[in-house]
Amino acid sequence: MPKILIVGGGYAGFYTAWKLEKWLRPGEAEVTVVDPLPYMTYQPFLPEVAAGSIEARHSVVSLRRHLKKTNVITAKVTGIDHASKTATITPEAGEPWQFDYDVVVVTGGAVSRTFPIPGVADQAYGLKTIEEAVAIRDRLLTNFDKAANLPAGPERDRLLTVVVVGGGFAGIEVFAELRSFASALLEFYPQLSFDDTHFHLIEAMGRIMPEVSLPTSHWVIKHLAQRGAEIHLDTQLTSAVDGRIELSTGETFETDLIVWTAGVMANPAIVRTSDLPVEERGRIKARPDLRVGDEDDIVADAWAAGDIAAVPDLTGGGVGGYCVPNAQHAVRQGKLMAKNIVAVLRGEEPKDYFHKNLGAVAGLGIGSGAFQSGKIAITGLLAWFAHRGYHGLAMPTWERKFRVFWGWWNNFWLGRDIVSLSAVQNPRAEFERFAARPKPAGEVAAPAAPAKSEAKKPAAKSAKQVEKAVAAK
């Protein structure tokens, strides 16, 4: 039985495996998906997860639960040697091993693309994973908690200043969602006022959201300005060391939350460790039928799709003639790739990928959105419903759709959850604090009872001493 290896179980990989389960006859091929994460992430929901509007676990899809006929391996692919048709699989625990395959499908996605700006690598959060979205939400909430105990001044300003770098779709969405979230939080923090919160979006180009028309992008800028958020166009971040923001305009301010959304690049961990052909922008060369290669050469038994691949856009749109990296393409390419793989296995011809952009819809916080399809633009509440309706239904599997819609319904009546769970980063702290430990060998046992004179002394113990005493008991 031919072995199909899918590298990456995100959008394109998940849909390829899901549809292969549908199209393959029993015994026709064995499918394995390898991904370091046990779930596919619905990335368009990350801004709403960061703003507490969607429960983090609801915006991911378990690979094992929904890919019932596929072997799921939770590990990284750290090398593809297509010449010998082997991939190196590196798990978190245990030794790496070689996986022999007959057909490889590369859908390893993209990672945040950054520039060597001082401080960014140390300070900023990306927004590609569910963990990042949760950390951003928790940081904002924790900062509100801290700021509420401080008098007005630079430290409080720093905690209540949010900076997003990159005015593309993802950047604007997370910026607008966080602004909306911060405004809603103020109700629970009587010590803080709207004017204490500061939101800055930094964009190097002269406009935001290239996917929508200029008038729509202007509406978004105006709308965000009315909501107390500042967009710096034609401005570059030049430094972010220790949270001190320096802009190319000379402006400086301090922040405790930087979100970096200024672009993505094909996953270098996969591209650079494979012998598959790569084009000048670092993506795997793909043909319109999604086989790896170009017009002249087909790399037999190798397929690629999604953000990691340069797939020609036959509609004539796209950037530089290639499909732009988005979910619209990744999903459809995954579905077609499954059909094409089955066709080739059966000696039939694969079909070319052709998808005309449907338009774009962005959520801009509760009750606000922007939609653009060709010349049609809708903004405000209607666009927000379109955003929720489209993405709620686009979420793969009914089980997941139900959880997302149910969560929105609950939030409508009960409000969003507003607790920071940042303490989960250090879950043993409380246990460790009070845990009894064996005495180091050779230590002299303490006297059973203190001397009378000592016992009478007034106890002026620090909090630390009290903790130690409790722990010792």
Ligand SMILES: Cc1cc2nc3c(=O)[nH]c(=O)nc-3n(C[C@H](O)[C@H](O)[C@H](O)COP(=O)(O)OP(=O)(O)OC[C@H]3O[C@@H](n4cnc5c(N)ncnc54)[C@H](O)[C@@H]3O)c2cc1C
């Ligand atoms: C905040 C945000 C909002 C977005 N909103 C929209 C939107 O509204 N509309 C839209 O069309 N698009 C949107 N996108 C883009 C869209 O989500 C991506 O284009 C899409 O996820 C690409 O799918 P993919 O399968 O190529 O990659 P991914 O979905 O990123 O999947 C790649 C998979 O590869 C896995 N992987 C990584 N390294 C390895 C390895 N070494 N070995 C094995 N597996 C590996 C990853 O864990 C991941 O599961 C958004 C993206 C973001 C970040």
